[in-house]
Amino acid sequence: MMDPRTQARLAIRANVFKALAHPSRLFMVEQLARKSCCVCELTEMIGADMSTVSKHLSVLKGAGIVADEKRGLQVHYRLKMPCVLRFFDCVGEVVETNAKEEWELVKR
DSSP states (O other), rough: OOHHHHHHHHHHHHHHHHHHHHHHHHHHHHHHHHHOOHHHHHHHHTTTTTHHHHHHHHEEEESSSSEEEEETTTTEESOTTTTHHHHHHHHHHHHHHHOOOOOOHHOO
C-alpha cells in the first residue's frame, strides 16, 4: 500500500503529465524550446483563439514547465524546464518501438 508521502509525490508527477497531455501544449513546449514567445505569436502558430492559448499556457505554468515575463503590454513565455525535452525523446522512442513491433506482427 502506498504511504501518503509517496502518493503525494506521484500526484505531483501526474500533474506534470496531465499538463503535457494535449497536442497544443506539446506544440507550445516545442516552440518555446526554440525561443520565448508572446501569447499572440503562439495564438498565430496554433490557430486557436487567445483565450484558449492563454488557458493552455496557464496549465503549463501551473505545472512548472513554462515561465512568463511581462514586457510592456505583452506577456512572453519561455520554457522553464528544458529537461522536459528528454521526456519527449523517450516518448518518441516508445512510439518508434511500438511501431516496429506492430510492423513485425503484420509481416507474419
